[in-house]
Amino acid sequence: MSAHAEPSRREKAPRRAETVLAHIGTSSDPGTGALTAPIYLSTAYAHPGLGASTGYDYTRTANPTRDVLQSALAQIEGGTAGFATSSGMAAAELVVSLAAPGSRIVAAEDIYGGTYRYFDELAKTGVYDVDFAIGEQGLCAALSKPADLVFIETPTNPMMVEIDIERIVDMGRRAGAIVAVDNTFYTPIFQRPLESGADVVLHSATKYLGGHNDVLAGAVIVSREDLAEKLAVRLNMTGATLGPFDSWLLMRGMKTLALRMERHQDNARKVAAALEESPLIDRVHYTGRGGMLSFVPNESVDMPKVLESVRLFTFAESLGGVESLITCPAVQTHADVPRERRMGYGLTDDLLRLSVGLEHWRDLVDDLLGALEVSIRRR
Numbered sequence: 001m002s003a004h005a006e007p008s009r010r011e012k013a014p015r016r017a018e019t020v021l022a023h024i025g026t027s028s029d030p031g032t033g034a035l036t037a038p039i040y041l042s043t044a045y046a047h048p049g050l051g052a053s054t055g056y057d058y059t060r061t062a063n064p065t066r067d068v069l070q071s072a073l074a075q076i077e078g079g080t081a082g083f084a085t086s087s088g089m090a091a092a093e094l095v096v097s098l099a100a101p102g103s104r105i106v107a108a109e110d111i112y113g114g115t116y117r118y119f120d121e122l123a124k125t126g127v128y129d130v131d132f133a134i135g136e137q138g139l140c141a142a143l144s145k146p147a148d149l150v151f152i153e154t155p156t157n158p159m160m161v162e163i164d165i166e167r168i169v170d171m172g173r174r175a176g177a178i179v180a181v182d183n184t185f186y187t188p189i190f191q192r193p194l195e196s197g198a199d200v201v202l203h204s205a206t207k208y209l210g211g212h213n214d215v216l217a218g219a220v221i222v223s224r225e226d227l228a229e230k231l232a233v234r235l236n237m238t239g240a241t242l243g244p245f246d247s248w249l250l251m252r253g254m255k256t257l258a259l260r261m262e263r264h265q266d267n268a269r270k271v272a273a274a275l276e277e278s279p280l281i282d283r284v285h286y287t288g289r290g291g292m293l294s295f296v297p298n299e300s301v302d303m304p305k306v307l308e309s310v311r312l313f314t315f316a317e318s319l320g321g322v323e324s325l326i327t328c329p330a331v332q333t334h335a336d337v338p339r340e341r342r343m344g345y346g347l348t349d350d351l352l353r354l355s356v357g358l359e360h361w362r363d364l365v366d367d368l369l370g371a372l373e374v375s376i377r378r379r
Contacts, residue, residue, distance in 0.1 A: 017076045017188055018258040024072045024251045028064075039248045040064045061236050065244040069251050076188045076254075077201050079221035081228035083235055084242035084250070088184070088204025089114055091218030095180045095200055096122070096149065097234045098227060103148035104129045106177065108139060108163070110156040110345045112204075113334035115182070119151075120336075134345050136163050143171040150175070153182040154191075158294045158329045158353040159346050160285040169197035178227070184208065184320070185292050189261040194223045205250055207320030208291075211260055215249040217242050260322070260358065264291025267364060268356040274365040280372045292319060294329075294353040302375045303328070303350045309371035312363055319355035324364055327353040 015023075025037030040063055045056040056062050066084050073082030085091045092115055099105060107119050109132040116132075123130035133142040143150060150172045154163040165181060172179040180200040181193035187208045193201045203209055205217035222228050235241055242250070272286040272293050280301050286293035297303055306326075307315045313326040317333055327333060330349045334342055339349075356364065 015075075020072060020075045021254055021257050024255055025068050028068045037065055037068045037248065037251060039244050041244055059244070060239050060241055063241075063244050063247070066242055066247040069242070069247045072251065072254065073219050073221055077183070077221040078188075078192055078194050079201070079223055080225055081222055081232075083220045083231055084205070084247055085218035085220065085235070086240045086242055086246075087216050088202075088206055088218040089118065090240040091202045091204070091220045092118060092151075092182075093238075094218075094220050094231055094235060094240070095151070095202055096128075098178055098180075098200070098230060099128065099149040101127050102129070104131065104146065105149045105151065106131050106133060106139065106142045106147045106175075107151045108132070108153060108156060109134045109341065110159050110161060110347070111151075111153045111182070112157045112184075113329065113337050115151075115153075116334070117336040132341075135161065136167065139163070139168055140171050143168070143175040143177065145175065147172070147175040147177040149180065150177045151180045151182070153185070155185055155287050155290070155292070157185065158285070158292075158327075158333070158351065160287050160292065160294060162287055165191075165193050165196040165198060173197075186290050187257060187261055189258050190265075190289050194221065199223050199227060206318065208261065208264075209257060209320075210250050210253040211257065211321060212253055213318060213321035213323065215246050215253065217246055217250050261291070263358050264356055265289060267291065267358070267361045268293055268354075270361040271354065271356050271364055271368065274369065278369060278372065280376070291356045292354070293356065294351055296348060296351050297372060297375075300376055301372055302377050303352065305375035306352070306371045309374050310367055311371075312359060312367040313354065313371075319353075321355070322358045324357035324359060325355040327355070329353055 026035050028037045043059045069084050070082040105128050119130050122128045131142045133139045152163050169179050178199045181198045183191055183193055183201045184204045184207050201221045203219040205219045268291045272284055275281050275284045275295050280297055281295055282298045283296045310326055313324045316325045317327055
């Protein structure tokens with residue numbers, strides 16, 4: 001073995017997610033050696049000559065800052081290519097574009113309300129044939145017939161039901177469908193759907209990937225070159241790309257993703273345990289992984305008063321930031337889901353969803369239990 005063989009082998013060794021995240025952008029500007037990726041705000045780029053290009057012509061098509069981000073997205077999810085979009089819903093639209101109009105889409109019914117609203121509108125206008133399915137069994141039953149795209153979240157939002165990705169991939173393959181998984185809740189730190197056979201993974205990057213409630217973004221990562229080529233063309237046509245400054249903000253947030261997810265999870269486990277022990281709680285929905293959970297207070301508790309009484313948990317619609325948030329899905333994130341539909345899978349009017357942040361867990365527990373205590377209905 002030559003003296004140079006070992007360094008070459010080590011350079012090609014795969015890097016774990018934590019390492020990739022910490023080094024996003026550190027080698028992107030060899031001319032200066034900058035540790036942080038530069039923000040290229042230019043919308044147009046000079047051509048070296050007629051018919052020649054540096055690879056950058058117009059920023060909607062390609063941007064150096066966004067390219068660094070997209071490379072990192074592909075790496076941490078184990079994909080062929082990554083795409084950064086202007087929002088999580090733009091990411092969902094991009095994924096759906098892989099199915100031609102008139103195609104049959106099978107979608108989990110227990111998903112983010114905005115995604116449900118989008119699929120429901122596609123069905124109502126006749127653009128696609130959309131079948132909503134409840135739970136893993138319902139998805140498998142729906143996939144007993146030919147389909148073009150299957151779209152799931154796992155765990156589901158807000159019922160926190162885990163779906164066996166490999167099982168859905170197997171059923172999807174038999175049905176002839178592309179399998180897409182929304183990985184917003186778990187992130188690639190706790191789950192890598194492409195490694196379980198999924199074709200596409202997407203994120204509302206506004207949430208955990210960004211992590212600081214200061215950037216609106218989406219992400220799509222694919223496992224195959226043919227899908228990457230289709231999405232690159234579509235994204236360039238629609239223009240729903242992420243701007244350079246937002247790309248830089250998202251990269252900055254992602255650098256601490258691994259550490260943040262560990263703390264989110266540790267705090268969520270302790271909050272869930274405290275709620276499960278409380279006599280004022282009927283049900284707690286938590287998988288034991290990640291920072292998201294939901295719960296239903298019992299009838300002795302005035303739920304709206306809980307929202308008014310919390311001090312550390314902010315009553316807001318988003319999730320995944322360093323600050324803890326509390327949401328009432330029935331009137332916020334899932335308001336457009338017909339009541340009979342959401343009640344059918346357990347999303348009742350009094351269910352509350354928590355995005356457990358990075359504060360001290362004891363302060364969070366004290367805040368919730370205190371808010372529940374002062375919200376007891378007095379007879």
